[in-house]
Amino acid sequence: MLAPDGQRWLTRANRGPQQVFGRQSSVDQMQRYALQYPAKADVAESIVQDFHSFRQALNVASADQRVLVLINAPPTDEAKLRESLKPIANHANIIGRFHFDFDSSGAAKTAINPFSNEPGIAIIAPGEFGLTGKVIQKLPLDASRQTILQALESANTQYAQSTAKKVYSTHVSKGRKAGVYFEGAVPYGEDRDGDGQIDQGKGRRRR
Secondary structure, eight states, X not given: OBOTTSOSBSSOOOSSHHHHHTTSOHHHHHHHHHHHSOOSSOGGGSOOOOOSOHHHHHHHHHHHTOEEXXXXXXXXXHXXXXXXXXXXXXXXXXXXXXXXXXXXXOTTGGGEESOOOSSEEEEEEEOTTSSOEEEEEEEOTTOOHHHHHHHHHHHHHHHHHHOOOOOHHHHXXXXXXXXXXXXXXXXXXXXXXXXXXXXXXXXXXXX
16 A cells, blocks of 8 residues: 555555455555545546556456446547546446446457447446456447446446356366466566566466
């Protein structure tokens, strides 16, 4: 956990909340740090999430078991949409329940069904391993705020009711047997000695 300047460490780094905070409640500890740095702006004005690529967005959405909202807009309209979607992405019923991605290139979109490269807002249920996805609903770019909110809430309910919670060990084992592999932009492994290179030998694992 870092201070708002993005430089000062507030906690040590580790693999999960229990390793970072120990026996203390991670929620209580995060609340304590949050109170030290009160917000200086309205949360509703927070920037809308975006990924390095649609392929990455679909994979992360699957891993987190969240519905993915893909905004496919011409480059000339993207900045305006990033602003107009802020109140939606940061709405109390939406924030933390979805992933958002802006993409106008069409790259990797053939992974979703039905595939369409037409401009619009696609609400996507990611596949089991994040390599495919199913479009639940598609809205025009000029859809009203209320229409988008209602569509997202409905999609989230539908997805939650039809998707079983993943058990990590079972999910990984199934993926390995099926030969599933995702080549990420960041090499797999850990840099425990801080030299900027993935450690070789003991402790290095491929997933």
